[in-house]
Amino acid sequence: MNRIQKMSWLIVITQGIAVLSAAIAVTVFYYKIGFPRAWAGSAFLAISGFGGLAPVLFRKDPGPVQFDERDVAINSAAVKNGFTASYLLFGSLCMGIWMIKGIRGTIDVNVLPMIWMLAGITCIFVHALSILILYGRDKTSEGETK
C-alpha cells in the first residue's frame, strides 16, 4: 500500500466509526430524553477529526517518485466522485427539507452550517473510499500488487 492508500484507510475508518457512533448515540438519546437534547449525540462526529492526523502518521514513501501519473489520475477521479456525492447530498437535503416542511414552513438558520458540514464530511469520505476502490480495481486488472 502506498501513502495515499494508508491515509484513505484511516479517513474511511475514522469517519465510518464517527457516523455510526453518532447515529447510535442520537437514537439512544432520542428514546431516553427526546429531541432537541438527543442531538448531543452528534458530538461523536468529532471522532472523524482523527483522520486529519493521516499526513503526520504516514510518512512519505521511499523512492524517488512519490506520486506518478497513475496516482494523479486516480486522485483526480476520486476528487470528482467526492465533490459529486457532496453536491448530491446538499441538493437532496435542501429539496428534502423544503418538501417535508412545505412552502410556508420555517427552519432554524443553524441548519445551514449543519448541511454544509455534512456535505464536507461526505466529500472527504467518498474521496477516500474512491481512492481505495480505484486502487483495488487497478490491482485486480494488473494481476499484481504494487
Added chain:
Amino acid sequence: MNRMQKTAWVGFFGSLTSSVLYATAFMLLLLSPAYRRVLCLILCPFLAVLFAALVWSCRKQSPAEPDCDERDSQISRRAVIISFAGLCFLIYISDAIVILWTGVGGSIPTSVLPVIHLGVGLLTATLYYAAMIVFYGKGKKANG
C-alpha cells in the same frame, strides 16, 4: 472553434444570463407576485435564443472532427475540479450571507433552501464553462 469550445461559450453565457435572470426574478417576486407575467415575457425569448445557440454549438466544423479528443477530456476534467472547488466556496458564502442577514438565533423560510441550491448550481455551471474557455485560450496562446 471546435464543438466543445462552442458549447463552452454557449454554456457560459447561458448559465450567466440564467443566474442574472434567476436573481432578478427572485427579487421581483419578493416585491410583488404580479411580476410573474413580466418574467414570462423575458423568459420565453431567452429560452428561444438559448435553444438556437445550443443547436449552433452542436454542429461540427467538418465531418472528420472527433466528438472529443484527449485535450478536450483533459480540459473538461480540470474545469470540473475547479467548478466543484468553487461550489464549496459558494455554498459557504451563501450560508454566511443568510446567517448574517437573520442573525444566529433566527429562522428562515424553507423556500430559501431551493433558492440557494439552484442559485449555487447555476453559478457553478458558469464557473465550469468559464474555466473551459480560459483553458482553451491558454492552449491557443501556448500553440502560438
